[in-house]
Amino acid sequence: MTQPPQFTCPICRKKFLESETDAFPFCSSRCRQVDLFRWFNEEYTVESFRRSDEEEDDDIPVTLEDIENDGKEE
Numbered sequence: 001m002t003q004p005p006q007f008t009c010p011i012c013r014k015k016f017l018e019s020e021t022d023a024f025p026f027c028s029s030r031c032r033q034v035d036l037f038r039w040f041n042e043e044y045t046v047e048s049f050r051r052s053d054e055e056e057d058d059d060i061p062v063t064l065e066d067i068e069n070d071g072k073e074e
Contacts, residue, residue: 011035 006015009027011034016027023032038044049067 004017004019006017007025008015009025009031011026011031014027018024021027023029026032026035049062
């Protein structure tokens, strides 16, 4: 019989089964709250792509393809 996969809590690094928690992907509600506090406290960041000052005035949408090809010759 195959054992269910174990996961690692991103906060405390404890190994656990998904069925052992109601706070998945965290091992406990405490770790979920720690994570939420870190977001509120701006300890995490999400990378953003900003257009140059010249492009800000234009209404040209930036696509993922534009970002991936930035600086590459076609």
